[in-house]
Amino acid sequence: FIDYISRPSAVYVQDIDDDRNSLINQMEIKKMNFVEFINSRTLSKQQITKELKDLENKSGLHLLFNKEPKDIDLEIAKKQFEKINKNQHIWEMIINPGDLGIKNKMLDKNEWNEILNKTMRNLLRANNLDPNNIIGYWALHSNTNYPHVHLGFFEKLPNHINKYRPKGKFDQKTLKKFQFAFENAINEQRDYKELFDLKNSIWNDRKEFKNLFINTLNENNKTNSEIEFSFSNNDLRILNALKTIRDFYKNQKNKSYAVSKDNDEVREAINEIYAIKIASNIELKEKLDAYNNQINKITNTSFEDKETNLLKDEFINKEKDEFERQIGNAIIKNCLKTNLDEIYKEKKLDTYSYIANNDIYKDETFEGILNNLKKLKNNLDFELNRILWMRKFEALKAYRKNISTVKAKIIL
Structure with missing residues (x-):
């Protein structure tokens, strides 16, 4: 033999x-x-x-x-x-x-x-x-x-x-069960390998996006002497968001993103910074698109094995939470080390009156009007991205609340 x-x-x-x-x-x-x-x-x-x-x-x-x-x-x-x-x-x-x-x-x-x-x-x-x-x-x-x-x-x-x-x-019945189990295990093995490869690809894309996002944040974390007085509308929005975040975490022992889960104002400020950074950086947006494409790919992938499909759904939910947590923590960490208090103290900024009185919106030449229109378009693009992001954020909150309610009913 x-x-x-x-x-x-x-x-x-x-x-x-x-x-x-x-x-x-x-x-x-x-x-x-x-x-x-x-x-x-x-x-x-x-x-x-x-x-x-x-x-x-x-x-x-x-x-x-x-x-x-x-x-x-x-x-x-x-x-x-x-x-x-x-x-x-x-x-x-x-x-x-x-x-x-x-x-x-x-x-x-x-x-x-x-x-x-x-x-x-x-x-x-x-x-x-x-x-x-x-x-x-x-x-x-x-x-x-x-x-x-x-x-x-x-x-x-x-x-x-x-x-x-x-x-x-x-027993013949046990042999038939063995045949079914063996064939199912082959499919499961293939499905699991495919899921593993997709997960690895998503983790790599998330890592690349996160590193680039942190670098983008750090580029703006300058000393007070390096910050010019001529702020754009987006700069002022970020400063206001920074102040909201710093004020909230000032007396918090725990500086993590999770602490702000019940504070909509802080979450909106974090989302504001996130949306501005994405809208104003082409490379960052491309990295985000690559990451989202992989998320969509795994979401739309259907496996023959039921258990692998459950693992896929579990991964997607955890991955969305992990992405939000990592980016949220990166923004908070950056905000807490930004010299915001000195900026407000020395420049005496009143953001909204500054925008209203800023001469960049009062140039009535053709070139000036064209530039103003471009600035307004950028602001509108940002506002659209911010609204879309907030809608996703609110939808996710509602989804989690509904899921919690359903789980509670099932347990009861």
């Missing part, structure tokens, strides 16, 4: 540090399709091409229920089979997912190992066998169009009356 399932012309071999992503990448570099690639990974073909490392220690044989699918010495496995009692059963299985294996690119032995360990335990228990009392060996074959597993296993020790299981046949 061991010689047959581990024969070099059929058995699939893989480097220990390779995984699904690295194997798919190798396949794409070689410009091979799935079947061509797995066919090229039999031990006999690798002994010719020598693409893999440490080939002399690769057998393609693995121990069932091992955490990692390490290659097992063939002689050790053969000695295990030699010790088998003549009254023992040896069970043999061939597991071939067919087109599903191709569709889901089942070329990573780590994935096969994980799915086998999970599904075989349930099958054994369903047939009154203890998985912890089983010794099994498996090998992945890749010499056909469909990758498939050959598996053999037997009881390690007899029961309390020194007897092995007398019946060899497995």
